[in-house]
Structures are given as structure tokens and as C-alpha cells.
Amino acid sequence: MPAPLIYNLDLNSITELMTSWGEPSYRAKQIWAGLYQHFYQSASQFPNLPKALREKMANELDFVGIEPVRYLDSSDKQTRKTLFKLPDGHFIEAVLMRYGDPADVPSPPTPLPPGEGRRGEGKPRRTLCISTQAGCAMGCVFCATGQMGFKRHLTSGEIVAQVMYYARLLHEENSSVTNIVLMGMGEPFHNYDHTLAAIDRLNDPDGYHFGARRFTVSTVGLVPQIKRFADEKRQVNLAISLHASDDALRQSMLPVNKKYNIDEVLEACRYYVDQTGRRITFEWALIHGVNDTPEEARKLAARLKGLLCHVNAIPLNPTHGYQGRATTRESAWRFKELLEQAGIPCTIRMRRGIDIQAGCGQLAFSV
Ligand code: SAH
Numbered sequence: 001m002p003a004p005l006i007y008n009l010d011l012n013s014i015t016e017l018m019t020s021w022g023e024p025s026y027r028a029k030q031i032w033a034g035l036y037q038h039f040y041q042s043a044s045q046f047p048n049l050p051k052a053l054r055e056k057m058a059n060e061l062d063f064v065g066i067e068p069v070r071y072l073d074s075s076d077k078q079t080r081k082t083l084f085k086l087p088d089g090h091f092i093e094a095v096l097m098r099y100g101d102p103a104d105v106p107s108p109p110t111p112l113p114p115g116e117g118r119r120g121e122g123k124p125r126r127t128l129c130i131s132t133q134a135g136c137a138m139g140c141v142f143c144a145t146g147q148m149g150f151k152r153h154l155t156s157g158e159i160v161a162q163v164m165y166y167a168r169l170l171h172e173e174n175s176s177v178t179n180i181v182l183m184g185m186g187e188p189f190h191n192y193d194h195t196l197a198a199i200d201r202l203n204d205p206d207g208y209h210f211g212a213r214r215f216t217v218s219t220v221g222l223v224p225q226i227k228r229f230a231d232e233k234r235q236v237n238l239a240i241s242l243h244a245s246d247d248a249l250r251q252s253m254l255p256v257n258k259k260y261n262i263d264e265v266l267e268a269c270r271y272y273v274d275q276t277g278r279r280i281t282f283e284w285a286l287i288h289g290v291n292d293t294p295e296e297a298r299k300l301a302a303r304l305k306g307l308l309c310h311v312n313a314i315p316l317n318p319t320h321g322y323q324g325r326a327t328t329r330e331s332a333w334r335f336k337e338l339l340e341q342a343g344i345p346c347t348i349r350m351r352r353g354i355d356i357q358a359g360c361g362q363l364a365f366s367v
Pocket residue numbers: 140142143144182183184185186187188218219220240241283284285314315316317318319360361362
């Protein structure tokens with residue numbers, strides 16, 4: 001049997017393991033702190049553990065799990081995409097996006113289009129976009145991950161390991177992760193238990209202690225899981241990939257809409273807002289002539305009326321398997337304006353890492 005990945009174990013399981021090895025239970029806390037506060041990546045790095053224990057750990061536990069095989073930096077060096085190999089030969093990707101570094105801010109300041117603020121200016125952000133599955137079963141037509149099909153769910157430890165990889169890298173440059181979005185490869189709510197277990201592990205106050213409010217989970221709209229998530233009343237942010245305001249159009253892009261239509265998704269969203277009091281985000285990939293028209297904006301505004309929400313619109317990123325084109329700058333601003341006139345806040349997200357295929361929906365293993 002392969003050695004278990006250490007990131008798959010919560011503190012209780014490590015404590016049980018130590019007890020079964022005849023070690024005092026405080027060893028578990030030492031290991032936990034070593035992993036999540038010092039980012040050790042091999043048993044030999046734990047200075048406070050006896051040599052015999054370090055050797056046993058090295059023999060019986062896997063500290064790597066996902067192996068970085070290649071990374072690409074965008075031309076502006078602000079985005080890094082890393083390809084990881086899983087023990088069974090599948091591949092996943094995870095992306096680091098740097099925002100708000102002094103070099104990012106034009107000097108002297110250039111005028112920005114109306115409504116485009118320099119959010120986070122002066123406060124550098126380090127956002128990780130991580131994967132929850134190898135491939136994806138949902139088959140959204142414009143998404144490279146959907147185009148590759150489903151390979152398998154990631155374990156919670158494989159999700160955690162992506163964060164620890166980048167946490168270590170940033171730690172070495174005296175920096176740290178500020179936000180984590182579960183928007184990489186895969187549908188997080190199709191792999192609900194492992195995804196939420198990973199969030200809990202990363203949130204642990206004695207470990208990495210990453211604030212719940214700094215996570216965002218994005219779902220294609222799996223209604224039962226949205227309701228379950230609402231009932232759990234977590235502080236984690238929720239984003240819903242909507243992309244169309246009528247069922248025929250949404251179904252042509254997101255096959256899952258046959259199972260859960262827009263009414264059902266929005267009803268679950270209202271339930272979420274009622275249960276948690278939290279604002280929900282709707283994601284909208286703006287596709288030229290498809291869903292970036294004034295008519296679509298008006299229809300969307302009508303559907304979202306009265307819901308505590310905002311819309312995150314992003315120009316479509318190109319993928320091999322989809323012919324649609326990105327919206328134009330003018331259409332994007334008109335879309336935003338129409339929504340805002342109707343009282344729905346909307347941000348147009350900057351496209352990041354397009355030159356290295358690290359943008360939304362572009363993650364797929366390719367050589
Ligand atoms: N499976 C989840 C999370 C991963 S996809 C989901 O679908 O929500 C992350 C986001 O990228 C989703 O909003 C998705 O709709 C969007 N996306 C997929 N392909 C895209 C593309 N080619 N251009 C822009 N956004 C895309």
C-alpha cells in the first residue's frame with residue numbers, strides 16, 4: 001500500500017497515529033505546527049522530533065503527494081501556473097496571482113475607465129486558484145477543463161498540498177497567501193466532502209489558520225450542495241457560475257442546466273443568502289454577441305432583483321474547443337453600466353495569465 005499523504009490527516013488522525021506508534025500525543029501538535037506554520041516538506045526537517053521518529057515518518061508517510069513538474073510565469077511575472085503530477089499519473093494545475101505590488105501601479109497614475117478602481121492598491125494580494133478534481137465531469141463547452149473530461153476527485157490532502165506548495169514559495173520571499181479561490185480544475189461541489197475538509201484543515205487555528213472569509217468556492221450550480229453549504233453557515237464566500245439568464249442559452253453552454261435550471265439555482269441562492277446573510281457572487285464569462293448584449297444585461301438584472309449579490313464579469317478566455325470570442329471593452333462596460341443602473345453591482349475582472357493559459361477556464365493538462 002502506498003504511504004498515506006500527510007496532508008490527508010487532520011490533527012486527530014495524526015494524534016491517533018502517534019498513539020499507535022507509542023509516541024506521546026504532543027508529537028502530533030509538533031508535527032502539525034511543522035507542516036502548517038513552518039511549511040516543512042520532509043520528515044528530516046522537523047528539528048524538535050527524535051531521529052527515530054523522523055525516520056519512521058519518512059518511511060511511513062508521504063510528504064509530497066503532488067509533484068511539481070513544471071511552472072510557467074506570465075510575461076509580466078505576476079502570474080505563475082504550476083503543473084503537478086499526482087501519484088497515479090494524472091495532472092492538475094494551480095495558479096498564483098499577484099496583485100497590487102508597487103510595480104503594478106502606474107506612476108504617475110493614469111486615468112482609469114469609469115468604475116474601475118484600484119482595489120487593493122498599496123496592499124499586495126497573493127491569490128491562489130487551486131484545483132479540486134483532475135479534469136471535470138460538468139462539460140461546460142467553453143472551459144478547457146470541461147473539454148478534457150473527468151479523471152478523478154482530488155483527496156483533501158491533494159487540495160491542501162497545492163496551498164502548502166505556494167505558501168512555502170511565498171514564505172521564502174517573506175510573503176504569504178492572502179486569498180484562496182477554489183476555481184481551478186474541477187467542480188468543488190462535485191467533490192464536496194474533500195473540498196470542505198481541505199478548507200477546514202487550512203482554517204485550523206493551531207495550523208495554517210487561513211481565515212474562512214478569505215476562501216471563495218465557485219460552483220457551476222449544483223443545487224443540493226448549495227443548500228447544504230447554506231445550512232452549514234460557513235463564512236466562506238460562494239460564487240455561482242451563471243453565464244446566461246435564460247435556460248436555453250445556459251443549457252447550450254452548461255449541460256448541468258438540464259439537471260438544475262436557473263430558477264432552481266437562484267432559489268438555492270436566495271436560500272443561501274437567507275441562511276447566511278452573506279452576499280453571493282455570480283460569475284459571467286462575457287462572450288461576444290452571445291451573453292454580452294444589452295438585452296442579456298437587462299434580463300439578468302431582472303432575475304437578480306432583490307438578491308444580495310454582485311456580478312463578476314470576465315471577458316471569455318480562449319480555449320481550443322470553443323469558437324466563441326471574448327466581448328469587446330465597450331460591450332463589457334455597457335453590460336456593467338446596465339446592471340449597475342438596475343442596482344446590481346458588477347465588476348469587470350482583469351484577465352490574468354492569458355499568455356500562459358492560466359486564466360479562468362484555461363486550466364487543462366497539455367504538453
Ligand atoms: N467548476 C467551478 C469552478 C472552476 S471554473 C465553476 O464552474 O464555477 C472557474 C470559473 O471559470 C467559472 O466561473 C467558470 O464558468 C469560468 N470559466 C470557465 N471557462 C472559462 C473561459 N473560457 N473564460 C472565462 N471564464 C471561464
